[in-house]
Amino acid sequence: MTHHTFETPITEQQARALRIGDTVTLEKTLFGIRDATLIAMFDGGRRTRFDLRGHAVIHTAPNVRKVDPRPGNSCGYEPVCIGTTTSMRMERFTRPLMERDGVRLIIGKGGMGQSTLDALRDLGGAYLAVIGGAAALQTTWIEAIEDVDFDDLNPESLWKFRIKHFGPLLVTMDSHGGSTYAQINAEAAARRAAVLAGIGVNG
């Protein structure tokens, strides 16, 4: 179990060095993305002007405040509360997001499935768990909203955050076929019969 501090963007080699159980702190840039963003990009054919190659995306839709654009905050939004959402809904977009846009790290909660695990292995990436429902804390890791694309989808726009010491995040899916979720789920399935028997129910 190793701790990694990465300044984004990262290389394929850096992504492949990650193993489940490792921890990661990210610096510099993080992109926010979720359901409507990905539906627009991959079902609607919209292309972002952001270069996502080697970058990390977090499954999120933030609470923001509109402010007058000023130097250092040209997009006119400042953070109110930014956390994460359940990643599994975005399962079918992992491969195209990595393949077409070059994303390396996906951050979210609750884990993702087999097609994500396959994409992480084939293309070189990792899934990092951030704690769901701990957004007040995570907001303190975000310095500013640097830019926004697909502003019409607010709050499900494509957000560009400037971050400082974003983490620790826990590597829970890696490029070597490791998934903490698959492990825990298999354990729960294995305990199921005994748990049911304990309350007088046949499996």
Place this chain on the structure above:
Amino acid sequence: MQLDLKEVEELAKTLYIRALKLLPRDVKQGFERLLREETDATGKAILGTMVQNIAVAERTKNLLCQDTGIPIYNVTVGRNVEFDGAGMKAAIRRGCARATTEHPLRSSVVHPITRKNEQTSCGPGVPIVNVDFDEREETVEIEMIPKGSGSENGSFLQMLIPADGVGAVKRFVIDKVIECGGRVCPPTIVGVGIGGTSDLCMHLAKIAATRPLGTTCSDPEGARIEAQLSDAVNELGIGPQGLGGRSTSFRVHVEVAATHITMNPVAVNIQCHSARRASAIITPGGIAFE
């Protein structure tokens, strides 16, 4: 007592923001209990971060979670209260929208077909306003619940049949907790509805999921199942955020209603660890927050 609709509007706004920022005392105590009982190192660390988040939210006066949820208002009207019902619902809607635009909050509510977001947390049928009545003299209680979607997506209904027995009801709950894993943001409150019609059964599950920790089902049979399932789900090893440990749920809550001789319905509605609620009581003496 005449219910002042301006007061209701202000309260609808205040309660939404208050619910998003201050976790109820019973839930905080629930975290303390889980921390004492958790043996898994990762599980303990995650619970510790969740508790830290509660403190950060209070210190920075920020929202606990980014998800502002689906706004639900439960209004309980006591005896000898004069009120304009339609006006009250409209006042709640205005207060909900004002909380969203004035704080500002993320509007998490969209039209289900066009997916258009009005940026007000309102839309057809939302906010949900449930009105009920009780015996309290000249009293109106308003409870606000911002129901988070990660756990709301952990909702299930099964119209079991009498031949399946109560065993199938329990098996259904265990299987759904396994199926949801970390996606519903554990540690959770697992709300279970048993009986009624399909819609009542689902509503019972929501009442159960949003009931304060430390309360028990008023039906003795329901309370027995509640106790059994509460222990059982924490033997599955799912743990906080689905990353392993004992603390899969604070508690399983059960609510029951009578059902038809041909029916045996069960519903599950899950509440995430950010089990947010806020309520206030209006009396002739003024407004008291819980």
